[in-house]
Amino acid sequence: MAGLDVIQEAGRQLVICNACRYCEGYCPVFRAIETRRDFKQGDVFYLANLCHDCRACYYACMYTPPHEFAINIPQILAASRMETYRRWSWPAFLGRAFKNRGVTVFLGLGLAALVAVFALLSIPSEKLFAAHIGPGAFYEIVPYAAMVAGALILFFYGIAVWLRGGARFWSETRSVWNERGDGKALAAAAGAVLGLRYLKGGGPGCLYPDERPSQVRRLYHTLTFWGLASDFISTSLAFVYQDFLHELPPYSVMSAPVIFGTLGGVALIIGTGGLIYFKLKSDRDPAAEGASGMDYVFLVTLGLTALTGLLTLILRTTSAMGSILVLHLACIAALFVTAPYGKFVHAVYRTLALVRYEIEAGHPRQPGLH
Amino acid sequence: MAESYDVIIVGGGNAALCAALAAREVGRSVLVLERSPQHVRGGNTRHTRNIRCSHAAADQFFSGPYSEEEHLQDLIGVTGGPENLELAGVGMRESVTLPGWMSAHGVNWQQPLAGTLHLGRTNRWFLGGGKALLNTYYLKAARMGIEIRYNAMVEDLVIEDGRFEAVRLKNDNREHLIRARAVVIAAGGYEANIEWLKRHWGDAADNFIIRGSPYNDGTLLAALLIHGAKAIGDPKGFHAIGVDARAPKFDGGIVTRLDATPFGVVVNRDARRFYDEGEDIWPKRYAIWGTLIAGQPGQIAYCIVDSKTIDRFLPPMFKPYEAETLEALAPQLGLDPRTFVETLTEYNSAAAGNTELRMEILDKNCTRGLTPPKSNWALPIDRPPFYGLPLRPGITFTYMGVTVDERARVVDQSGRPFKNVYAAGEIMSGNILTKGYLGGFGLTIGSVFGRLAGREAAANGGA
Numbered sequence: 001m002a003g004l005d006v007i008q009e010a011g012r013q014l015v016i017c018n019a020c021r022y023c024e025g026y027c028p029v030f031r032a033i034e035t036r037r038d039f040k041q042g043d044v045f046y047l048a049n050l051c052h053d054c055r056a057c058y059y060a061c062m063y064t065p066p067h068e069f070a071i072n073i074p075q076i077l078a079a080s081r082m083e084t085y086r087r088w089s090w091p092a093f094l095g096r097a098f099k100n101r102g103v104t105v106f107l108g109l110g111l112a113a114l115v116a117v118f119a120l121l122s123i124p125s126e127k128l129f130a131a132h133i134g135p136g137a138f139y140e141i142v143p144y145a146a147m148v149a150g151a152l153i154l155f156f157y158g159i160a161v162w163l164r165g166g167a168r169f170w171s172e173t174r175s176v177w178n179e180r181g182d183g184k185a186l187a188a189a190a191g192a193v194l195g196l197r198y199l200k201g202g203g204p205g206c207l208y209p210d211e212r213p214s215q216v217r218r219l220y221h222t223l224t225f226w227g228l229a230s231d232f233i234s235t236s237l238a239f240v241y242q243d244f245l246h247e248l249p250p251y252s253v254m255s256a257p258v259i260f261g262t263l264g265g266v267a268l269i270i271g272t273g274g275l276i277y278f279k280l281k282s283d284r285d286p287a288a289e290g291a292s293g294m295d296y297v298f299l300v301t302l303g304l305t306a307l308t309g310l311l312t313l314i315l316r317t318t319s320a321m322g323s324i325l326v327l328h329l330a331c332i333a334a335l336f337v338t339a340p341y342g343k344f345v346h347a348v349y350r351t352l353a354l355v356r357y358e359i360e361a362g363h364p365r366q367p368g369l370h
Numbered sequence: 371m372a373e374s375y376d377v378i379i380v381g382g383g384n385a386a387l388c389a390a391l392a393a394r395e396v397g398r399s400v401l402v403l404e405r406s407p408q409h410v411r412g413g414n415t416r417h418t419r420n421i422r423c424s425h426a427a428a429d430q431f432f433s434g435p436y437s438e439e440e441h442l443q444d445l446i447g448v449t450g451g452p453e454n455l456e457l458a459g460v461g462m463r464e465s466v467t468l469p470g471w472m473s474a475h476g477v478n479w480q481q482p483l484a485g486t487l488h489l490g491r492t493n494r495w496f497l498g499g500g501k502a503l504l505n506t507y508y509l510k511a512a513r514m515g516i517e518i519r520y521n522a523m524v525e526d527l528v529i530e531d532g533r534f535e536a537v538r539l540k541n542d543n544r545e546h547l548i549r550a551r552a553v554v555i556a557a558g559g560y561e562a563n564i565e566w567l568k569r570h571w572g573d574a575a576d577n578f579i580i581r582g583s584p585y586n587d588g589t590l591l592a593a594l595l596i597h598g599a600k601a602i603g604d605p606k607g608f609h610a611i612g613v614d615a616r617a618p619k620f621d622g623g624i625v626t627r628l629d630a631t632p633f634g635v636v637v638n639r640d641a642r643r644f645y646d647e648g649e650d651i652w653p654k655r656y657a658i659w660g661t662l663i664a665g666q667p668g669q670i671a672y673c674i675v676d677s678k679t680i681d682r683f684l685p686p687m688f689k690p691y692e693a694e695t696l697e698a699l700a701p702q703l704g705l706d707p708r709t710f711v712e713t714l715t716e717y718n719s720a721a722a723g724n725t726e727l728r729m730e731i732l733d734k735n736c737t738r739g740l741t742p743p744k745s746n747w748a749l750p751i752d753r754p755p756f757y758g759l760p761l762r763p764g765i766t767f768t769y770m771g772v773t774v775d776e777r778a779r780v781v782d783q784s785g786r787p788f789k790n791v792y793a794a795g796e797i798m799s800g801n802i803l804t805k806g807y808l809g810g811f812g813l814t815i816g817s818v819f820g821r822l823a824g825r826e827a828a829a830n831g832g833a
Contacts, residue, residue: 019625019687022419022499025480034484037685059505060498062416062623066409069625202497204478211505 006083010076011039014047016069023057026202028357029077030057035360046173048080049346049353056201058286059211078288085294085345088165088172097341098294105297107341108334115150116330128322135248141322142329150329154336161340162348169352175360185358192354196221209282217278223271224299227306230264250316262313268306272299298343305331374549375401375517377827378537380524380590381556382406383413384500384813385795387507388820389554391475393828394514401548402511403522403537405557406585410621411504411520413558414582414767414796414812417623418500419483420493421472421817422810423465431469431479433490438462441492448806453602456776458802464818469494471821476506493810525589527553529597532782533789552790552827555780556820559768559796560588561608562620567765570606577669579613581627581764584620591797594772598782599791603770603800609807610660613764614688615670625687628759631659632729632747633682634675635717636761638666641700641709643717648746651732657807660763672703673759674714676751679727690757703758714751716740721748767812771800778823790830792823 014033017023023030029050036043055074063069082098089095097107119142120128132140139147192198196218199206204213238257241247251257276299279292308328315321338344377393379386382404394400404411424438441462445452452458473479478497482490496503511518521541528535528547536547560566562584567575580586595601617626631647636659638644645662663671680690693699696714700707720740726733727747737748772780772793779787780798795816802815 015685016625016687018685020623021483022624024483025495025497031484037681056498056502060502062499062501062621063625064409067621068618202478202480204497212509 003083006076006079007041007044010044010048010080013071013073013076014039014044016063016071017073020063022062023060023073026056026060027052027054027198028354028361029073032357032360042173042175044080045084045169046175046353046356048077048084049169049173049349050357051077051081052196052198052206052350053078054199054201054206054208055283055286056207056213059207064285072286074286075288078291081346081349082288082291082294084169084349088168088349089341089345090161090164094341097338099290108297108301108338111337112330112334115333116326119326119329123322123326128326129319130322131317131319132321133317135250137250137316137321138325139248141325147329150333151336154333158336158339162345165340165345166348166352169349170356173353173356175356181355181359182362185362186355188358188361189351189355192358193351196225209278211283216274220271220274220278223267224275224302225271227264227267227269227271228302230260230267231306231309232264234258234261234264258313261309265306265310265313269303269310272303272306275299276303294343297338301331301335301338301342305335372536372547372549375399376551377401377554377824378403378548378550378552379554379556379824380537381413381554381558381795381797382411382518382520383415383556383558383795383816384418384503384507385816385820385823386554386556387412387504387511388817389556389792389794389824389827390511390516391507391514392821392824393554394511394516396825396828398828400516401550402516402518403524403539403548404518404520405523406520406583408520410583410585411508412501412583413586415500415504415816417582418503418810418813419624420486420489420495420810421468421813422493422808423468423814424462425466425469428491431481431494432492433482436492438466441465444492444808445802445811448808449802449804451804452802453804454801457774460776460822461802461815461818464822465814468814468817472496472817475510477503478506489809523589524557526593527555527590527597527791529788529791532786534791552792552830554778554792554794554820554823554827555590555594555772555797556793556795556816556823557590557797558583558586558588559771559799560591561586561765561768563587567608571664574664574669577762578610578664579615579617579622579626579762579764580620581611581613581622581766582620586767586796588768591771594780594791594793594797599780599788600773600783600785601770602773602798603768603804605770607769607805608661609657609766609769610664610763611657611766612659612663612671612673612761614686615760615762616688617762617764622764626764627656628673628686628761629656630673630675630679630683630686630759631656633679633727634673634751635714635744636671636673637705637710637713638671639668639705641705641713643713643742644671646742646745648732648736648744648748659761660765663761664763669763671761672705673761674699674751675757675759676753677755677757678749678753680757682727682729686759688759690759692755692757694754694756696751696756699756699758703760717744717748718750718752720744721750724749766807767796767799769800769804771796771798774798774801774819777826778819779826790827792827794819794823 018033058074061071063071086095086098199218205215206217208217234257311324312328376398377400379390379402390400390402424441428434480495480497523540524537525540526538534553536549562580612628613626691702696711697707700710720737724735732746737744775787778792780791780793781787799815
């Protein structure tokens with residue numbers, strides 16, 4: 001199933017959900033369904049990105065296959081989600097990455113390899129394999145200007161593609177009523193995002209990897225999310241230390257950048273490792289065909305970035321530092337360049353969907369109810 | 371030698387699982403025999419969503435108190451008086467402890483669903499509905515060491531001198547016996563047995579839609595009656611609502627129900643109205659239409675609304691038929707256009723001048739000089755497009771079952787209980803619920819008498 005068929009099939013299933021409403025207690029998807037009567041493309045795109053794939057509704061549904069109504073909401077919304085990722089990506093030929101993980105792998109690995117080869121070729125081997133200690137040791141390997149320029153270009157490119165996609169999400173999922181959000185709606189959405197509020201299956205936890213509700217997946221996701229945030233803080237602090245306080249790295253083990261970086265790295269490794277393990281074990285029935293490839297690429301890239309970062313810290317006084325630093329930078333490059341073409345984009349669309357949900361919740365409408 | 375257990379539970383729905391958990395908790399070996407495959411386990415419990423319980427005060431989920439006395443009065447209100455008042459009292463009393471017991475067995479709760487707030491004081495919603503409830507109980511049962519077999523079709527019981535000896539199973543065309551000290555029959559009613567319904571309804575039963583499990587064919591009820599159990603309840607009686615005629619024959623559940631009748635008019639196959647569509651407020655109005663339509667020619671009817679009210683009721687699963695004129699709508703529904711337009715014109719002139727619709731009350735906007743009248747919410751049907759929704763009787767459950775005593779023991783025709791045969795759930799609900807329905811009360815009976823039967827069966831040495 002592709003494109004229009006996915007949207008039509010999602011619409012068919014959502015009409016049945018709207019006539020049932022037993023899953024209302026699980027998550028915002030079902031409460032948003034209830035304020036609609038039919039499900040056009042924009043509604044499907046919105047609901048698809050509002051879904052956190054907790055799978056509670058799948059196991060609670062009386063109408064899952066082989067029932068003739070063949071309801072499988074996590075699966076059809078995941079398929080619709082992939083459709084939106086592809087649709088809102090830019091440029092279009094790279095958007096194919098969402099359909100074919102080979103494109104993402106090629107893109108990520110290709111760039112990573114390019115960075116690594118370029119770095120390795122341009123660094124004299126006596127430098128690369130020597131032990132560098134003291135301020136500015138890393139820049140003996142890769143010059144500061146090259147590191148920053150590369151990072152900033154990739155960073156702003158990724159942000160630009162994300163913003164463009166976000167704008168498409170917002171205009172294509174526009175609903176019929178009052179759109180003005182207030183601070184309250186934004187605060188509620190921020191709380192839902194930062195606390196991963198809806199990865200709870202309505203309370204007892206996701207039904208993931210199997211039908212037993214558990215909070216462990218939310219824990220892994222929290223570790224991944226906050227691990228990444230912590231590493232971002234670490235990098236930003238290092239930037240401040242260096243360019244404003246004029247202290248060159250490496251920083252001491254007790255310095256803020258290293259503490260944030262280490263905590264974040266460990267959290268990311270546990271988080272991504274756990275999510276990968278769960279995904280391998282997970283029930284395939286509520287999963288969309290082809291979606292997991294994108295997830296694995298993202299999780300592996302993220303996990304490797306954290307792992308090589310920690311190794312750089314551990315090995316930074318040894319002669320292995322040079323090679324591992326180059327590897328780490330290559331991972332970061334791969335993460336950045338695949339960010340607009342892989343699972344990373346869910347952070348953008350899920351957040352916007354939650355904002356839209358909170359705005360709608362602030363203007364309650366229950367058409368059809370008396 | 372045949373296999374042997376302390377307690378066998380026949381059935382796999384709410385009552386069966388409550389009985390199994392209760393028996394296992396006092397250390398008995400328990401075997402649950404569910405005739406359906408695993409993915410559709412649990413009979414009609416799959417389609418439930420809340421449970422009615424008495425309680426002294428409001429809490430996080432109940433919006434106010436609901437005394438045992440009020441609960442009983444509500445039951446008397448719909449049934450005109452339960453068959454066994456003492457047993458009904460047990461239900462009311464024991465229901466107080468159900469929320470706590472269910473929570474202790476892993477059940478999660480939620481606020482009342484949108485559009486059902488009027489039940490928020492008396493009923494409690496388990497998160498995700500009946501299938502989620504069953505999943506919780508089955509997980510708990512497995513953890514507690516209760517043995518569960520699916521596709522386990524019990525065809526008969528071996529009963530000698532009023533004492534149960536074994537169940538007779540048919541498995542892969544091989545018959546075998548499993549013995550137990552006591553048995554709990556929680557195998558549902560017979561509403562899915564069309565041949566059985568035909569004994570009372572004739573060929574009309576071919577046009578009935580069965581809302582729940584196709585496995586509720588009454589095999590165990592028939593077996594108990596043959597072994598001398600005393601029947602109770604009207605053998606012709608069932609609870610039925612109006613469901614979309616395009617619904618599947620079995621297991622369509624909640625999504626096929628149509629709640630549009632008070633917003634429009636209902637005509638039969640001859641394009642004539644036959645009952646006051648504005649008689650009473652939900653849920654009464656909702657629960658009478660199944661039986662009403664069962665009495666109409668061809669067991670079919672059509673609810674007609676216009677663009678003023680199409681968005682006022684729960685969005686139906688099946689798209690309504692739609693036309694710009696009444697003349698054009700009639701052939702889509704297979705109705706004679708002349709009679710149809712005549713009926714609607716007559717209704718519209720009797721409702722002329724009514725402009726307001728207040729659904730939360732009996733708004734007295736009635737027709738004038740029309741037979742049958744529409745007593746409330748009678749707006750003219752005059753603003754295109756016009757919509758038609760085909761309705762058939764959707765059978766929820768049957769009332770007739772076996773008589774039980776206050777210990778949930780099945781009673782024989784002489785009034786003596788069998789020594790070690792218990793019943794719980796729909797198969798014995800006729801002792802209490804003889805007609806009509808109270809939302810969420812089926813689960814109350816199943817849970818109270820399931821637990822009771824499980825405890826009693828566990829305490830029974832089979833002597």
